[in-house]
Amino acid sequence: MKELFSISYWTKRYNRNGGSGDGSRGPWLEYKANYLNEFIKNNKISNVLDFGSGDLYVAKKLEIDEYTGLDCADSSKYYDEKEPVGPKLLSLHQTRFDTFVPDKQYDLVTCLDVFYHIMDDEGEYLKAMIQTMFDSAREYIIVYSLDSESEQVKKQFETRISHTFNSPWREIFREHDDFELVSTDEGKGLPGNNTYFFVFKRK
Numbered sequence: 001m002k003e004l005f006s007i008s009y010w011t012k013r014y015n016r017n018g019g020s021g022d023g024s025r026g027p028w029l030e031y032k033a034n035y036l037n038e039f040i041k042n043n044k045i046s047n048v049l050d051f052g053s054g055d056l057y058v059a060k061k062l063e064i065d066e067y068t069g070l071d072c073a074d075s076s077k078y079y080d081e082k083e084p085v086g087p088k089l090l091s092l093h094q095t096r097f098d099t100f101v102p103d104k105q106y107d108l109v110t111c112l113d114v115f116y117h118i119m120d121d122e123g124e125y126l127k128a129m130i131q132t133m134f135d136s137a138r139e140y141i142i143v144y145s146l147d148s149e150s151e152q153v154k155k156q157f158e159t160r161i162s163h164t165f166n167s168p169w170r171e172i173f174r175e176h177d178d179f180e181l182v183s184t185d186e187g188k189g190l191p192g193n194n195t196y197f198f199v200f201k202r203k
Contacts, residue, residue, distance in 0.1 A: 031187045032112065032144065033061035035197055037086075039142065040064050040108070049106040049136050051097055051129065052114040060085040068106070070095055098128035105138035112144040113195075115169045123168070130172050134179065141179060141200040145169065170198075178203055 036058070039045070046065045053059055053069025056079055067087035069075055075092050079085075093100070111133060118126050133141055173179070185197040 028187070029057055029061070032058050035185065035187075036110070036142070037061070037063050039140075039199070043108075043140065045107045045140070047106050048108045048110055049102065051109065051111040051133060053092060054113075058112065059087065059090065062086045065089065067091070069093070070097060070100055072096060096125075097132060098125050100132055100136075102132070102136040106136055107138055108140045108142065109133050109137040110142045110144075112142075115143070115145045126169065127172055130169065130176075134176050137179075137202065139202050143169070143173075143198040143200070144195060145198070146195050173200065 040048070040063065048062070048064055048067055050059060050067065050069045053071045053075045056069065056075055059067055059069055060079075060083070063086045065087070066089045069090070069092045071092070071094060074094050076094070079090070079092065115126070118129075173181075179200040179202055181198060182201045183197075183199045185199075187195070
């Protein structure tokens with residue numbers, strides 16, 4: 001199986017304790033955790049499957065019965081079983097997103113800050129990953145990402161060739177007509193924000 005840059009990069013980064021970056025620190029962390037916890041409470045979510053658990057800063061703040069995290073790199077190094085965390089049950093799997101086989105469907109599937117780290121030549125990987133997300137979700141999918149169809153975003157990042165900021169993820173989502181986009185939310189007041197929560201619900 002072809003080695004993907006987006007996987008090798010994060011594996012090396014975590015091996016040198018690089019962490020997930022500013023997106024899971026400070027005001028970004030508080031905004032994401034608060035938004036997800038409110039959604040979990042309002043929609044009576046019992047379990048979540050997270051594509052891209054990263055350094056677990058967000059996961060540890062989730063007030064939920066069961067959290068299952070997936071990452072191409074080893075997230076477990078950021079977790080101490082003696083550390084108090086929000087989820088009552090927390091489990092982690094190091095795996096490629098496109099080959100993961102869920103053992104059940106989850107109330108909520110999340111994917112935060114992942115799509116814009118997938119390279120332009122990894123389109124088939126992106127499609128397979130999204131298919132796995134749909135297969136895993138019982139009712140909701142929440143994506144936190146750039147709006148790939150925003151002209152402002154395209155213009156802002158048109159000189160950035162290292163990442164797929166023009167990722168076709170929204171186009172791929174529309175091909176799955178058993179889910180519909182029901183809401184979006186932008187973290188107003190956050191520094192330099194141009195990312196949104198996108199909430200999809202099974203029809």
